[in-house]
Amino acid sequence: MENKNLQENNPMENKSLQETNPMENINLLEINHMRKQFGNLEVLKDISLNVKKGEVVSIIGPSGSGKSTLLRCATLLERMDGGDLIYLGEAVCRDENGESKYVSKKELKKFHRYFGLVFQNFNLFPHFSVMKNIIDAPVSVAGVPKKEAEQTARKLLKQLGLEDKADAYPYQLSGGQQQRVSIARALALKPQILFFDEPTSALDPELTAEVLKVIKQLAKEHMTMIIVTHEMNFAREVSDKIIFMEDGVIQQQGTPQEIFQSPNERVREFIGKLSD
Amino acid sequence: MIFSQLGKGLIVSVEIFILTLVFSMPLGLLVSFGRMSKNIVIRTIMKVYISIMRGTPLMLQLIVVYFAPYYVLGMKISSAYRFIAVIIGFAVNYAAYFAEIYRGGIESMPKGQYEAAQVLGYGKTQTFWKIILPQVIKRILPAVTNEIITLVKDTSLAFVIAVAEMFTIAKQIAAAQASIFPLMIAGAYYFIFNLVVALVMEYAEKKCNYYR
Numbered sequence: 001m002e003n004k005n006l007q008e009n010n011p012m013e014n015k016s017l018q019e020t021n022p023m024e025n026i027n028l029l030e031i032n033h034m035r036k037q038f039g040n041l042e043v044l045k046d047i048s049l050n051v052k053k054g055e056v057v058s059i060i061g062p063s064g065s066g067k068s069t070l071l072r073c074a075t076l077l078e079r080m081d082g083g084d085l086i087y088l089g090e091a092v093c094r095d096e097n098g099e100s101k102y103v104s105k106k107e108l109k110k111f112h113r114y115f116g117l118v119f120q121n122f123n124l125f126p127h128f129s130v131m132k133n134i135i136d137a138p139v140s141v142a143g144v145p146k147k148e149a150e151q152t153a154r155k156l157l158k159q160l161g162l163e164d165k166a167d168a169y170p171y172q173l174s175g176g177q178q179q180r181v182s183i184a185r186a187l188a189l190k191p192q193i194l195f196f197d198e199p200t201s202a203l204d205p206e207l208t209a210e211v212l213k214v215i216k217q218l219a220k221e222h223m224t225m226i227i228v229t230h231e232m233n234f235a236r237e238v239s240d241k242i243i244f245m246e247d248g249v250i251q252q253q254g255t256p257q258e259i260f261q262s263p264n265e266r267v268r269e270f271i272g273k274l275s276d
Numbered sequence: 277m278i279f280s281q282l283g284k285g286l287i288v289s290v291e292i293f294i295l296t297l298v299f300s301m302p303l304g305l306l307v308s309f310g311r312m313s314k315n316i317v318i319r320t321i322m323k324v325y326i327s328i329m330r331g332t333p334l335m336l337q338l339i340v341v342y343f344a345p346y347y348v349l350g351m352k353i354s355s356a357y358r359f360i361a362v363i364i365g366f367a368v369n370y371a372a373y374f375a376e377i378y379r380g381g382i383e384s385m386p387k388g389q390y391e392a393a394q395v396l397g398y399g400k401t402q403t404f405w406k407i408i409l410p411q412v413i414k415r416i417l418p419a420v421t422n423e424i425i426t427l428v429k430d431t432s433l434a435f436v437i438a439v440a441e442m443f444t445i446a447k448q449i450a451a452a453q454a455s456i457f458p459l460m461i462a463g464a465y466y467f468i469f470n471l472v473v474a475l476v477m478e479y480a481e482k483k484c485n486y487y488r
């Protein structure tokens with residue numbers, strides 16, 4: 001908590017991962033009344049959420065509460081049924097008479113530039129070297145010159161403590177290293193906002209620590225992030241805001257302090273179970 | 277000379293082999309797409325096609341392809357058509373087998389690979405050619421090797437429509453000389469042919485072994 005305050009005095013001391021934005025208080029992400037169901041199962045019921053530039057938001061909650069589904073809708077892996085999804089003031093979809101109306105397929109493409117997603121099980125491309133995993137999308141999707149993409153990649157690898165792994169293949173890395181590569185891969189596209197879906201759930205405790213350290217570092221650099229996690233201490237330390245989800249609704253959201261001292265019995269019980 | 281006559285036959289066998297692969301491997305990819313299509317009509321047609329190709333003898337299929345222009349369309353069959361009929365018959369048959377191998381490989385790919393690519397902004401086509409297909413090739417290589425080795429031996433079936441490939445010629449010489457020696461030489465040639473094929477495929481598998 002203390003170092004967070006320090007940074008607020010000096011918010012732009014490290015801009016390496018983000019560009020300066022004149023509109024400081026803009027909502028990078030705005031979700032209004034998001035609804036999603038699979039068949040008859042209502043997984044998300046009326047989720048609303050705003051994320052400002054530089055904010056770190058953690059999402060916690062029991063299994064099956066819809067956390068992954070929320071992230072998947074926000075990253076366009078899943079179509080939401082109702083509600084608005086808005087990045088930097090530009091709508092991906094808007095609610096019309098209770099149904100989400102998406103922009104055309106062609107317009108949808110550009111939104112992929114705004115966000116990145118780090119998966120629980122990394123999903124690196126096994127046939128690409130670490131370097132190629134990181135530069136291939138910037139080069140062949142975003143059209144960045146290869147030299148430039150490689151420079152960015154080397155910088156990222158260095159930041160994430162992987163400078164000697166550029167030529168390795170994913171199978172030669174530990175889980176923690178693979179997850180750091182997948183974070184580098186997402187960052188290489190310079191997203192405005194980075195989503196994490198339980199980034200350490202597939203890792204041993206020691207490896208978990210090295211990945212959490214990287215995410216904390218990103219938080220210090222004011223990367224905007226939304227993190228689904230079961231690591232309560234981490235969430236408390238890194239987040240500006242914590243969201244507690246249950247049964248497809250946001251039961252409570254607030255500062256770490258508000259959540260950890262929640263008057264809501266369910267929230268306290270859940271946190272108590274997971275923190276030691 | 278037996279050896280040179282058989283050698284000429286071997287060249288025809290190799291031609292059938294190569295042309296069959298050249299046509300059936302891409303055709304198989306199209307068939308597998310059709311087989312996995314969301315469109316039920318296309319999917320069903322491909323399913324029926326594959327089950328006919330796999331459910332009837334290749335020898336019979338060759339005969340049908342060769343005689344169909346005459347019996348169905350009343351066309352005169354030129355002698356050049358023999359070879360073309362063999363290539364069509366083989367390509368259409370092997371495409372069905374390759375299609376099922378491709379489908380198995382494609383369906384075995386974890387969903388996460390598609391999702392990672394999608395979030396990174398790859399289009400559908402790019403995802404398939406850059407991310408999915410290279411991994412599928414590695415996965416299916418052993419099954420493809422089996423199929424290719426079977427093809428080497430299957431080329432001998434071209435004898436049913438009297439294309440002068442190696443087995444046809446070996447049989448003719450054997451009959452003329454009342455000796456099985458020519459057939460044994462032909463057997464040795466097939467064996468060497470397959471050895472070469474196996475070596476090439478082994479090399480290809482090694483090439484794919486740089487990752488797991």
Ligand SMILES: Nc1ncnc2c1ncn2[C@@H]1O[C@H](COP(=O)(O)OP(=O)(O)OP(=O)(O)O)[C@@H](O)[C@H]1O
Nearest residue numbers: 038039041043061062063064065066067068069070
């Ligand atoms: N593609 C799908 N089809 C049908 N049901 C689904 C699908 N995806 C998720 N669900 C269901 O939606 C509910 C919410 O799933 P979701 O994965 O979002 O939960 P979660 O909060 O991420 O849980 P966990 O902490 O276990 O990851 C679950 O009941 C799940 O079975």
Ligand SMILES: [Mg+2]
Nearest residue numbers: 067068069197
């Ligand atoms: Mg989940």
